[in-house]
Amino acid sequence: MRSDGKDEGKALTKAVAEGTAGVEGEAGGAGAAEAGGAAAAGEAVSGAGGAGEGAGEAVSGAGGAGEGAGEAVSGAGAPPVDAEREAKLKAAAEARAARAAAKAAEEAQAAEAPEEPKPPSPKQPQLDQAAALIRALVADDAVEEAYVNELNSDMPTLVIKNERWLQTAELMKSPKGLQCNYLRNLSGVDYETHLEVVYHFVSLETKLEYAVKVRTDREAPSVASVTPLWATANWNEREVYDLLGVTFHNHPDLRRIMMSDEWVGHPLRKDYEPLDSEV
Known part of the structure; x- marks a missing residue:
């Protein structure tokens, strides 16, 4: 048991x-x-993640396709090319280039070619005749220089010796001389080395014109007055006296005409220094 x-x-x-x-x-x-x-569940989740990444890549690819589409749209929005306008611009550029090339060739040819002598002025015979007349009837040394001023419409220009100026002026007005019965202008110039009085004459009979220059010293400038021959010289000579200090001996009324009588100096001289800085 x-x-x-x-x-x-x-x-x-x-x-x-x-x-x-x-x-x-x-x-x-x-x-x-x-x-x-x-x-197994983890692997499944990982697989799902891989699938998500694949989906992301697919979405990215779709985005790339969207960018391509955007570029296509942008290209489609550009304005069309105007062929006619482009052709005109090209033709204008070619024409400018052709003109520039032609100008350069012309300048090169001109530089290489020898300079041709200028033809004589049509007023040269008039100048030669006047100079010869003064030398013959006044004095051989009366004409210091004679030339045609190309910058003043080929003006026949005579530089007359200061001491011979009054005799030359009488001949220029004389009917037997150059018949310069009209004094158009009288002015003065300061060249720093000397002063010059310039006259412009016209013959109302022959219609010929002349320019006459008379030089004088800067220290004691003096020129014979032609007011007795041409009344219009009166105020002109006074103006040159006032502004440049040239004395015109035998002038009937030589005094200042623009500045006051007590004014010091002559304003148009290049060495003029005003006493009053505010003037």
Whole structure:
């Protein structure tokens, strides 16, 4: 009776142990199964992420296609080229280039070619005749210089020696001389080395014109007055006296005409220094 009880206890203990081990094995199998499932789930999630990346690349590709479409739209918005206008601009540029080339060639040719002598002035015979007449009837040294002034319409110009000026003026007005019965203008010039009085004459009979220059020293400038011959010289000589200080001896009324009588100096002289800085 006691032996049977002991055996039953051992059997019961073994059964319990085996049951417990089976339970633990089932639990371990369940845990492993859960771990495997989690790993599989992770892989699935990773695969899903890869699919998301693929979708992103697809979206990026779609964006690239959108940019291409935008460029196509931008190109489509550019204004069309005006072929006729382009042709005119090209023709104008070619014409300018051709003119520039022709001008350069002409200048080069002119530089290489020897300069041709200028033809004599048509007024040269008039000048030569007047100079010869003065030398013959006044004095051989009366004419210091004779030339045609090209800058003044080829004006016949005579430079008369100061000491011979009054005799020359009488001859110029004389009917037997140059018949210059009209004094158009009288003026003065300061050349710093000397002063000059310039006369412009016209013959109302012959319609010929002459310019006459008379030089004088700057330190004591003096020229014979021609007011007794041409009354219009009166105020002109007074003006030259006033502004340049040239004395015209035998003038009937030589005094200042623009500046006051007490004015110091002559304003048109190049070395003039005003006493009043505000003037």
